[in-house]
Amino acid sequence: MGLLLPAPENVKKVAILCHRHADADTYLSAYALSFMVGKLMPGAEASIIIPDGMSALTQRLAETFPYDKHEESPDYDLILAVDIGHMELLKDWSEKLRNSRGTKVLIDHHPLQEGTPYDQLMVDTTASSAAELVHRLFKELSVEPDASVSQALLIAILFDSQHLSIAGVGALRAVLDLTEHGARLDEARALLRSPPDYxxxxxxxxxxxxxxxxxxxxxxxxxxxxxxxxxxxxxxxxxxxxxxxxxxxxxxxxxxxxxxxxxxxxxxxxxxxxxxxxxxxxxxxxxxxxxxxxxxxxxxxxxxxxxxxxxxxxxxxxxxxxxxxx
Ligand SMILES: [Mn+2]
Missing domain, CATH: 3.10.310.30 (Diaminopimelate Epimerase; Chain A, domain 1)
Incomplete structure (x- = not known):
């Protein structure tokens, strides 16, 4: 299921696409992917795109794991869509994705919808989070995540697996590997705790x-x-x-x-x-x-x-x- 990404010299603009009202899994997966793009395609500009805002938790997480905002480009050479589920969850980006001439890649743990416009797929519905697949992609492409990216992926895995209660062996292996790359479980749990709404x-x-x-x-x-x-x-x-x-x-x-x-x-x-x-x-x-x-x-x-x-x-x-x- 290895992904074949375009040659770095052919990629100037990369869009990393989250689903609308971005949750921790889609956003932190995108955060990790932007790091990966930076390593694999140092000449490219990677933009995280959030079609319709973030959840309150994601907004807080984005303070710890911020992203660079770039002006939206008319088109992109590579689009990495992550944790999307339904195309409708892309809002106005659904059409932009269809019309793009760039390479379109989906990384997802939701069932694949019929008639989607992607050129390449990394879809595994047995994964409890998209972040688990992103972690797998780091391995496949031999990119070492730094401590911050490892922490982001760990938080996303905890978030989508209900604190590992529905995690499979793949997620548990990823968690172990991420902690070996500097991620910390106690910090991840603390960052996921929401302040009370009195x-x-x-x-x-x-x-x-x-x-x-x-x-x-x-x-x-x-x-x-x-x-x-x-x-x-x-x-x-x-x-x-x-x-x-x-x-x-x-x-x-x-x-x-x-x-x-x-x-x-x-x-x-x-x-x-x-x-x-x-x-x-x-x-x-x-x-x-x-x-x-x-x-x-x-x-x-x-x-x-x-x-x-x-x-x-x-x-x-x-x-x-x-x-x-x-
Ligand atoms: Mn997810």
């Missing part, structure tokens, strides 16, 4: 203080009200062990609701929070939908009415009326 903390604790607990068919259902962070609060209730949670709050004269359930509940009951709950609750008075274990809705009814309707709906779906636990 607005969210207070919202969670207030909602917890006024939550109501129900049992139906052996399951635990939790409802509460809060004016903001409904989704985070609903998720927090499932982290506490609730099977299903509903959190509602007024926002701009409307009622907003968030629903969460855990995977066991979803698998065992087949209740889809998007189609079975959010859509039903908002029907005729708003709109809603979502995924099996995460959904939301907006509607014009009052909080107490919606909670009552939700409990009745869950009673029907579970064939057992919820009973409040006092």
């Amino acid at each position: 607005g969210e903390v207070i919202a969670k604790l207030k909602a917890a203080k006024r939550c109501r607990i129900y049992r139906a068919a052996g399951r635990v259902i939790v409802t509460s009200t809060i004016g903001s962070f409904q989704a985070n609060v609903a998720r927090a209730f499932t982290h506490l062990g609730a099977d299903v949670s509903l959190v509602v709050g007024d926002f701009d004269g409307e009622l907003r609701g968030s629903l969460r359930s855990n995977h066991r509940f979803s698998a065992e009951t087949n209740i889809h929070l998007g189609t079975d709950v959010a859509e039903v609750l908002s029907k005729g008075r708003g709109y809603g939908g979502g995924h099996p274990t995460a959904a939301s809705f907006t509607c014009s009814a009052g909080a107490e009415d919606v909670i009552k309707d939700f409990l009745a709906l869950m009673g029907g779906l579970l064939h057992d009326a919820p009973v409040e636990v006092k």
Whole structure:
């Protein structure tokens, strides 16, 4: 699966492309690739391109691992796209990539989409991060990462592998090798820790203080009200062990609701929070939908009415009326 890059003398401009709203994996992989381009093609100018901003975490990481901003070029001789997933995630760069006359390379751990315009691929869906593939590329092309690049790749691997909990052997080998090149695990973990958002903390604790607990068919259902962070609060209730949670709050004269359930509940009951709950609750008075274990809705009814309707709906779906636990 070795990549064949164009000869250095034919490359003046290189674009290293991240997916939109860049996360730690795509950005730090791009950071490492720009170092690699500098080693392999010292005469080329490498630009990291971030189509639609960065996540808050990535913004913080980019202070430690900064990139040089260059004026956008009309075209590039080489485009390295990393951790892209869907072409739509490139925003306006999707067309620029298609129309480019340069060599287009994809380095990705997402499944390959049909009809993509790349000339060369390094795609491995068994990798838990794109950074793991970038590390492999350093090996294949015999480029030694320095301590900063090693640290960047280590952080990206930790980020995308949920702190190695879903890491495969390849990622673990890469981690070991990166630490031997100067990366530090303790520092990587520290850089990934986000400062608390106290607005969210207070919202969670207030909602917890006024939550109501129900049992139906052996399951635990939790409802509460809060004016903001409904989704985070609903998720927090499932982290506490609730099977299903509903959190509602007024926002701009409307009622907003968030629903969460855990995977066991979803698998065992087949209740889809998007189609079975959010859509039903908002029907005729708003709109809603979502995924099996995460959904939301907006509607014009009052909080107490919606909670009552939700409990009745869950009673029907579970064939057992919820009973409040006092
Ligand atoms: Mn990734």
